[in-house]
Amino acid sequence: MIDGSKSSQIEFRDVTKKYGEFAAVRNLSLAVNEGEFVTILGPSGSGKTTTLMMLAGFEGPTTGDILIGGRSVANVPSYRRDQGIVFQSYALFPHLSVARNLSFPLEMRGVKSTERAQRVERMLERVHLRGYEDRLPSQLSGGQQQRIALARALIADPPVLLLDEPLGALDRNLREQMQGEIKGLHKEFGITTVCVTHDQEEALTLSDRIVVMERGTIEQIDSPEALYDRPATRFVANFLGEANFLEHELTRHAPTEPGTVSMIRPERIKIGAILSPRSPADEETHCAEGTVSEMVYAGPLRKYVVRVGDDKLTVRQHVATNQQAFQTGDAVALTWLRSDVRIVQL
Template structure:
């Protein structure tokens, strides 16, 4: 609770040993508070937190034996990289000779073998992130907590570090709980994703299942783009009957766009086709996105750019078609 406001409500979550779980949500969804509860920085007003069968709700953060990486890295600015990594070992009473061995091994593992004597201010953002991860891992904690770990990096470096994080997780096998608002990061890194909204869990599942089979409109639109087809001028065909209180949804990349007179596809009997007109075309390097008006609805279509591909301009008439099996139904 923050005053009269409950930042997290009725949160019930089981994390499996060794999995990479991401808590995903927009600002104000309660994801960071959930992580602070797990870390021990915020006490729960009710309920319990159990790790390996032991209640830790009343255990202070420094006694929970967890590795934590913050978005700001929180490196000691007055200590060298080597001393930053030695600190948690020293706090655990590891002898000096063994500390040197463990630090050398960890620096090599995160590709910083030649950077041990540098100060944090002499490192790039990606290098500082590696030091922060190494410091969290070096004491061999059973749980690793990541708070927006890649949020301070530019796009290219963030993608490189996503690969590095996946490799580190595979190598060390740590139970990892990550908080982020970055959907692509969550999809790339996670074994499971918890989508939060206004302090509650909206849906929990694997990345593939969440993206392909969202249960609510919020999850469908927050985790990627989605065409929510409400009150269309055409009947949406599907292989399944729509459950009560739901609307049809289809992902933009599942829709194909062609000229109105183009030959039908070989699986046309499994598809629905509609006629429309392009209202906008957005070129984004490897992808091209169309906004197509179909009656009173505007559908988004996303296709990979390929040589020899027909390009449609605003005002062009087009035909859209999609597999009826790709239509999903979400609650509003």
């Protein structure tokens, strides 16, 4: 939820970035509130990284303007912008100790040595790496390097933090751990943060709002819950999680307009044995029968692909004690609430 009492810390005003005749970003307008965590999400080539590079000052817009704190920075080089940046590669100085890596931004700002030492000590305590002051980056694990990169970006108290695929180099378990770390640091420091990622789970976990981009333009901006539950377009529904698009007879009770399609999330569909006598459908519930064509066991979940006529529906079911499991070839009944069906633009 955006706090209406807070002003916009970052603004893109009708920004276009071209490389020759190719427009990597087109007519981008976006405002990020003070203290907000906004993630720009999209596939390769969507324009998300170009957008971040313009915000960081490594690229300039072809047309339009970018403001930080109400001041135009479209023509201000990166080193003159007061912001912290964390790259996927971390970009730590390999020949400098952890302490020197952290103190470097403070030296560039003319902070006195006594205060630098105090800030370094406090920051190492905050990221749980006290005692690592004299180690080189090569002597740290991937997660420890990530913590130092975050600490270095935050140590000078910049008003803006930029994250470029910050967890892309980590394995799954460490990624989940670092998501909690980033979320905690954002809450503690209250810093306006813009993150770029292609990882849907990361975006959903970290963000106050998510900006979904495709082909250089914004498809939708909303809270994680709203984006997942009420996607505006087929692309957003498909990109952010899994989606079933209902065709033919499965849509007869869900009226659509030209240029739209019905969609339901896999976890909203219930799967069970075909009962006799069958329970009739009602105004609130849709029932369909089909055959399991695939079952994948994934620990806490079972994922089924069920053929219903000419359609294939994906169903995700949380594993529970004494729960009936279905196998390939089993006849099954599917039910879902009509209220869980969403109409999205093609």
